[in-house]
Amino acid sequence: MSTAKGLPKYNTREEVDFVIIGSGAAGGVLAKELSTNAFSVVVLEQGPYRTAADFKHDELDVIFENELLNHPGWNDPQTFRRFETETAVQMQGDPPPAYYARGVGGSSVHFTANYWRFHQSDFKERSLLGPMESTGFADWPISYEELEPYYARVDWECGVSGQPGPFEAPRSRPYPVPPMPVKSSGVLFEQGARAMGLHPQPAPLAILSKPLNGRPACVNCGFCMGFGCEVNAKSSTLASMIPLAEATGRCEIRPLSTVFRIETNDAGRVTEVVYLDSKGQQQAQKAKAVIISANGAETPRLLFLSESSRSPNGLANSSGIVGKYLMGNGHSVTQAAFEHQLNEYKGVQVTRIVHDFYENDPARGFYGGGGMDARPFLDSTPILHALTGLPPGKPTWGPEYKKMLRHYFTRKMSVLGSTTSVPLARNNITLDPNMKDDKGRPAIRMTYMDHADDLAMANFLQDRAVEILGAAGATEIWRDPVEGGTIQAHLLGTCRMGNDPSTSVVDKYHRVHDVPNLFICDGSSFVSSGRGQPTMTIQALAFRAAEHITTFARNGEI
């Protein structure tokens, strides 16, 4: 594991052009773009600098011990409650409510790599559908057409495999590499979906099917979801962007650096970023401008921690909406078993998707839309299969249990439905008033309960999944209950972008309304949730933000 990979080493007392907080899906792109554009860049990452050689097929460490999620230096708990009237508690025995990876590359290291683009409608649903009372339902200040060139850059520069589908918005370039080979789950899902009159398509994935940009193709090891890629075929920023940033000689990646405050001066400009280094020593890096790309939970936390007499409710929070409108994408899981072996434990998770239900349909009686995919899900690794993979009512130990593990492990698949999340002010990230981490920082407190329409959409997709799996010939089908989510891997909307400073935190260029030399670019910038799989859009936003920030800097407008 590398702990000091980046060159050069900037002096903390010398002002660099940019400090980027977070090296994940957005931070990695911004680091590469801005250093390529000749700016000096320091990236502060709270996790370690792992490389492909550090990743492993170890289900215990990675899935059960949260090796990629835990803070590397100290205990950093989180609390959860459904509603603001409740007292938030730490969920003992559960993964953290805000589920993100710490390490260079951030959650792009451990994600499943589903890379749908948003549709045109995602950016303007408020105009298309009208208002939703008591919600933050709003249009984005940008359109799909404005973002499309940057989606294409993600495809080609980060590396996305795929093939255009029937419902996809217009694209300026083809995919750089073809879709991944279809798996048994994809074949069955496609057969079932076509029998239902639907239009299944190959899944776009940020995993290379062919070599691209000096990186190798996937070897189908099967350890994608939750794991780091051991061959760099997964297009994390660790594999795709960070090496290019470092190659400029102008970007220093500073791992094991946990930011806890952004300082501002009397003029209301940020001046330096205060953090604890790998030895637990307090440091402060001076910068001309700061970009926060810490994710939709850590970003608002940091803004709250950076309160001052000028910003008593938190930095960048004159609107009072920092942390609000958290969206996680609802989901449903439908499991099935087949007569013959599927052997889903090999290969990537998802090879076929259905977008027939992506758009809102008033005939359903509720707002929302969603995408569906076929995958092994929790049956791709043996301990999770042993703990969660058998149909309800089966033995959980003994001779029959062992026989069933053997039988079902190779005969299972699941269909996942991913849905819209209505933006609600009551769903939010705040600082916990009681819980602190080992260094005295207030813990992340998540308050979250899905909107009734989100749950209705998840149930709708589950009904369709049952039909598809039945048409595909499943011998057994069972549903995981659709309930409000308590753990969110998609952390969206908590510093939303907009033109009005009273209802948004950043403008359409990701500049904070309140602070001219502070930018925020990550999932927190989202205005709506899409239908799941947000990372493609996070990265497109980052490419676009980098271009505008470069222009501002060159014109002396920061």
Add this chain to the structure above:
Amino acid sequence: MTISKNSRRDFLKSSGSVVGASWLGINMPLILSASQTAAKNKEAGASFKNISTEESVELSALADQIIPPDETPGASEIGVVYFIDVAFGGFMSNRAPMFRSGLKELQQKVQTAYPDIDRFSELSLEQQTEILKSAEDTPLFGMLHFLTLCGMFCYQATLGIVKMQAGT
């Protein structure tokens, strides 16, 4: 996306809520170390370090009830008891007292049901199964169930299911 609550609930149910709480707070490199050490100890025929020989006999019987031998190896043959031994010396050391008190209660249950027999391991397989059915909801069973599956299928022994597969 959200993580399946149902799956998590199954996990906690399977592993026992006490284990679920402690399992996530422990030092992860030690788990890998445990599985590696357990594999080496098994290969070398090493003695146990953190459990007594008597306890190892009981653990073997319990683990083989959970994953019994058939045409493919059961849990004890895989080396699960070595994994549990290493676990009690490291990342699960704070659970060793619970294991011992739980085992004592189980033995009392055995003695009550079968006055002529002292230990779980001395029961016939059918008697063991009956006793365990009445102990499914105890923290001891939850912990051992989880540790047995971990020892059976984790990293060093991750081909456990594949080995079973090969037997079909």
